[in-house]
Amino acid sequence: MITATNLTKRYGDKTAVDDLTFSVRPGVVTGFLGPNGAGKSTTMRMIVGLDRPTSGTVTVGGRAYVDQAAPMHAIGALLEARAVHTARSAYDHLLALGATTGLGRRRVDEVVDLVGLREVAHQRAGGFSLGMGQRLGIASALLGDPEVVMLDEPVNGLDLDGIRWIRGLLRSLAGEGRTVFVSSHQMSEMALTAEHLVAVGRGRLLADVSVAEMLASTDSGTVRVGTPYATELAELLAGEGVQITSSERHVLSVVGRSSEQIGAVALLHGLVLHELTPQRATLEEAFIAMTGDDVEYRSQTIDDTSRRAA
Ligand SMILES: Nc1ncnc2c1ncn2[C@@H]1O[C@H](COP(=O)(O)OP(=O)(O)OP(=O)(O)O)[C@@H](O)[C@H]1O
Ligand SMILES: [Mg+2]
Numbered sequence: 289m290i291t292a293t294n295l296t297k298r299y300g301d302k303t304a305v306d307d308l309t310f311s312v313r314p315g316v317v318t319g320f321l322g323p324n325g326a327g328k329s330t331t332m333r334m335i336v337g338l339d340r341p342t343s344g345t346v347t348v349g350g351r352a353y354v355d356q357a358a359p360m361h362a363i364g365a366l367l368e369a370r371a372v373h374t375a376r377s378a379y380d381h382l383l384a385l386g387a388t389t390g391l392g393r394r395r396v397d398e399v400v401d402l403v404g405l406r407e408v409a410h411q412r413a414g415g416f417s418l419g420m421g422q423r424l425g426i427a428s429a430l431l432g433d434p435e436v437v438m439l440d441e442p443v444n445g446l447d448l449d450g451i452r453w454i455r456g457l458l459r460s461l462a463g464e465g466r467t468v469f470v471s472s473h474q475m476s477e478m479a480l481t482a483e484h485l486v487a488v489g490r491g492r493l494l495a496d497v498s499v500a501e502m503l504a505s506t507d508s509g510t511v512r513v514g515t516p517y518a519t520e521l522a523e524l525l526a527g528e529g530v531q532i533t534s535s536e537r538h539v540l541s542v543v544g545r546s547s548e549q550i551g552a553v554a555l556l557h558g559l560v561l562h563e564l565t566p567q568r569a570t571l572e573e574a575f576i577a578m579t580g581d582d583v584e585y586r587s588q589t590i591d592d593t594s595r596r597a598a
Pocket of ligand 1: 302303325328473
């Protein structure tokens with residue numbers, strides 16, 4: 289569990305993180321969503337004590353990072369994309385890291401296998417591809433068998449295979465009951481990876497919702513119906529509160545009847561359907577609708593400029 293309470297970080301007159309209050313629960317993957325410069329990395333640095341809050345607090349498992357008895361077991365984090373630039377082999381890097389808390393070869397072997405680096409573990413980590421570097425960074429984060437796993441933009445620059453692998457890994461870590469907190473600036477990516485979303489813009493909390501809620505909110509209430517019997521079907525569906533329009537031959541847009549109701553009416557009257565599709569907004573549109581002030585989310589430059597002018 290991660291708990292942030294009124295967490296704030298200022299750099300000079302720039303407020304990077306602005307009064308954030310949220311918690312990240314165990315057992316699910318929580319996405320930390322926000323555009324570039326929204327304050328995601330700054331928040332994550334404060335979670336692991338690499339930056340001090342200007343005000344407010346953040347705890348992991350109920351304790352501030354500095355008060356953790358076994359920090360590597362409390363939380364494992366991957367903060368910068370390529371945290372490892374080293375002449376050491378991946379294996380020796382992990383061994384050296386483990387030695388700081390008395391973890392030996394057995395645990396190093398386990399995490400090397402877990403992230404799929406067995407074949408290259410004895411090669412120089414400096415020569416790793418981006419994907420292999422990410423795997424090594426994740427291995428470092430997992431070394432202490434942490435209750436909380438926190439990764440900052442882990443899929444940046446990865447190919448589809450790498451992205452799928454990370455998604456699967458995050459789900460299985462959450463499935464083991466761990467707290468998994470992962471940042472991204474891409475809504476579509478987060479919707480596939482996370483079950484819950486904490487969204488920020490310009491340092492402020494914009495939304496704290498489940499992905500299921502987000503998806504439900506994308507239903508526009510319009511159903512697209514394709515049928516050669518468009519005229520007949522429209523007459524049968526007509527009624528109070530029902531609006532039917534047709535912009536193409538053999539296609540109706542129906543508001544006020546569900547796809548289930550339309551399908552049932554068509555069956556009852558023996559009318560062939562070629563299409564029956566509830567229309568959804570895109571996730572991005574739903575997100576902007578949900579967070580209200582879209583300017584805040586999308587265009588910090590406009591707002592920053594106007595603030596400077598004020
Ligand atoms: N050490 C620092 N000194 C001054 N300003 C900083 C510092 N670190 C971050 N900032 C500013 O704080 C804001 C938030 O930055 P942060 O890196 O946390 O955003 P982010 O959400 O991680 O963005 P990105 O998606 O680009 O990684 C930015 O405006 C950034 O310029
Ligand atoms: Mg960042």
